[in-house]
Amino acid sequence: MSCEVISLFPTPLYISKIGKVTEGELQHVANLEYEVMESKNGEYSKDKYILSRPAFSRLKDEIDTHVGIYCHDVLKISKDVFFYMTNSWVVKHNPGDWGHNHIHTNSLISGVAYLQVNDTSGSLIFHADINNLLFPPTLDLEFTDTNLLNFKKMAVDPEPNMITLFPSKLQHSVDENKSNKTRYSLAFNYFIKGHIGTKEFELHLP
Numbered sequence: 001m002s003c004e005v006i007s008l009f010p011t012p013l014y015i016s017k018i019g020k021v022t023e024g025e026l027q028h029v030a031n032l033e034y035e036v037m038e039s040k041n042g043e044y045s046k047d048k049y050i051l052s053r054p055a056f057s058r059l060k061d062e063i064d065t066h067v068g069i070y071c072h073d074v075l076k077i078s079k080d081v082f083f084y085m086t087n088s089w090v091v092k093h094n095p096g097d098w099g100h101n102h103i104h105t106n107s108l109i110s111g112v113a114y115l116q117v118n119d120t121s122g123s124l125i126f127h128a129d130i131n132n133l134l135f136p137p138t139l140d141l142e143f144t145d146t147n148l149l150n151f152k153k154m155a156v157d158p159e160p161n162m163i164t165l166f167p168s169k170l171q172h173s174v175d176e177n178k179s180n181k182t183r184y185s186l187a188f189n190y191f192i193k194g195h196i197g198t199k200e201f202e203l204h205l206p
Helices: 023-030 054-074
Strands: 014-017 034-036 043-045 081-093 099-102 109-116 124-127 153-156 162-167 171-174 183-196 203-205
Touching: 014 054, 023 054, 023 109, 023 183, 054 081, 054 109, 054 162, 054 183, 081 109
Parallel strands: none
Antiparallel strands: 014 162, 034 043, 043 081, 081 183, 099 171, 109 162, 109 183, 124 153, 124 171, 183 203
């Protein structure tokens, strides 16, 4: 029996690569000032606008390019809307550290670029929102196979120089760093300015 299955209203996750992180960039990352996260399970740079530094200008330019591709070429958002970086910081996970489930507030597009990772330094886990689950969370059905239609979470195994982009509302966490090496990643957020809406809903965001 033939049928068609349409995956309605998917959440677009973008995965690509940036240019290889240089030894100089990694050294700059290692020498940053860090503070312990409120969750006590990792550290992040005290500077929350890290990509404004000249030492990271190449990374900033590459990330801007990927965000443009994601928003305008993939999602087909009008080029009257400009996406700009609002903040950025380095996340440092020592062996045994992990990242709790969270979203990024006050932003529309978020992302992570991987500066130093390996096979056991912790997967990035995306979690389905309660409203996007196939069935209500009060009903815990068993599935014979997990796929994009029924999954509750999905793991992405980071690689050096990988970049991921996603809507800021998408819940995500990081598995425990089981390696013997520090895991460095770069997190960032984007918001919009420009012309959106029409007639009584028209807005110009400077």
